[in-house]
Amino acid sequence: MQKGLIKALNQLNQDFYAQISEDFSASRNFSWQGWTEIIKYLPKKENLKVLDIACGNGRFVEFLKQNLQSSFSYLGLDNSKSLLKIAQNKFKEQQFEFFDLIKNYLTKEKIVFNTQEKFDLIISFGLSHHLPSAKIRKEFLQSLKSKLNKNGLIVVSNWQFAKEQNRFQKNTLNWQKIIKNPKINLWQKIKLIFLLLNLEKNDFLLDWRKGDKANQVFRYCHHIKEKEMLGLVKKSGLKVIAKLSADGKSQHLNQYFLLTAL
Missing domain, CATH: 3.40.50.150 (Vaccinia Virus protein VP39)
Structure with a gap:
């Protein structure tokens, strides 16, 4: 990497x-x-x-x-x-x-x-x-x-x-979710898609679903x-x-x- x-x-x-x-x-x-x-x-x-x-x-x-x-x-x-x-x-x-x-x-x-x-x-x-x-x-x-x-x-x-597919699949980002997300701006979407396209095997981007920052902040995770x-x-x-x-x-x-x- x-x-x-x-x-x-x-x-x-x-x-x-x-x-x-x-x-x-x-x-x-x-x-x-x-x-x-x-x-x-x-x-x-x-x-x-x-x-x-x-x-x-x-x-x-x-x-x-x-x-x-x-x-x-x-x-x-x-x-x-x-x-x-x-x-x-x-x-x-x-x-x-x-x-x-x-x-x-x-x-x-x-x-x-x-x-x-x-x-x-x-x-x-x-x-x-x-x-x-x-x-x-x-x-x-x-x-x-x-x-x-x-x-x-x-x-x-x-x-x-x-x-934990049933629990975390909804948190896993893909390019469709990024594009359709109304809570982030165009520049954020471009950066996230770039990261998504360059991840290695068993790498993921996950969102956050709690509080005021739900669907607005994201993290890199490797399984x-x-x-x-x-x-x-x-x-x-x-x-x-x-x-x-x-x-x-x-x-x-x-x-x-x-x-x-x-």
């Missing part, structure tokens, strides 16, 4: 979250069922060092408070300043920082985190489907490995939206199938210690991979 297209898709997603942050945060004020399934795998140690990539409104902090027996220190990273503000106001005792992972990659040709620390638990929920190109998805996993302490655990969830994920894990020098499906009415909305370094 060309850098210009990667940049455009990243900007599309940044604009999306900037415009719907309050509605999005309101719909993300609860823990996912899948999180309870991973508790038994978490490293058993005091002052667990946690890195949360794409932390959003910081809701995983509340989950840790309620479910972790030991103390922990937490660093949350996100590229949405509005969601970070919500997180910082809610969890003042924890650390949150702005981090644009895609822009970082485009600038440095790799993903380099600002922190020099390493972590016992690295989580990333609701991010992987926003990473354009297999190269960035592989680099992402390798970057997580580089920040992992010995015997540490990585947990990544992949949104399985393409399997990561299990076979693709296993290939990325292998190429990244990681190994799967467990995988599970959970969340949503189907209990298959997210697929979780629990990883450790080889």
Whole structure:
């Protein structure tokens, strides 16, 4: 995928979250069922060092408070300043920082985190489907490995939206929907059609159906199938210690991979 297209898709997603942050945060004020399934795998140690990539409104902090027996220190990273503000106001005792992972990659040709620390638990929920190109998805996993302490655990969830046809088909853009949409102007339609025509296999553009911005904001998403994920894990020098499906009415909305370094 060309850098210009990667940049455009990243900007599309940044604009999306900037415009719907309050509605999005309101719909993300609860823990996912899948999180309870991973508790038994978490490293058993005091002052667990946690890195949360794409932390959003910081809701995983509340989950840790309620479910972790030991103390922990937490660093949350996100590229949405509005969601970070919500997180910082809610969890003042924890650390949150702005981090644009895609822009970082485009600038440095790799993903380099600002922190020099390493972590016992690295989580990333609701991010992987926003990473354009297999190269960035592989680099992402390798970057997580580089920040992992010995015997540490990585947990990544992949949104399985393409399997939920009845629920998400109406959200999937095609050129007919774009042209007929009365809520966006001609220039927006041209940009969306250009992006649509240059997407890779299993890439999609999805709309948003809630609040004042319904049918006016859009996001890029990639459906990561299990076979693709296993290939990325292998190429990244990681190994799967467990995988599970959970969340949503189907209990298959997210697929979780629990990883450790080889």
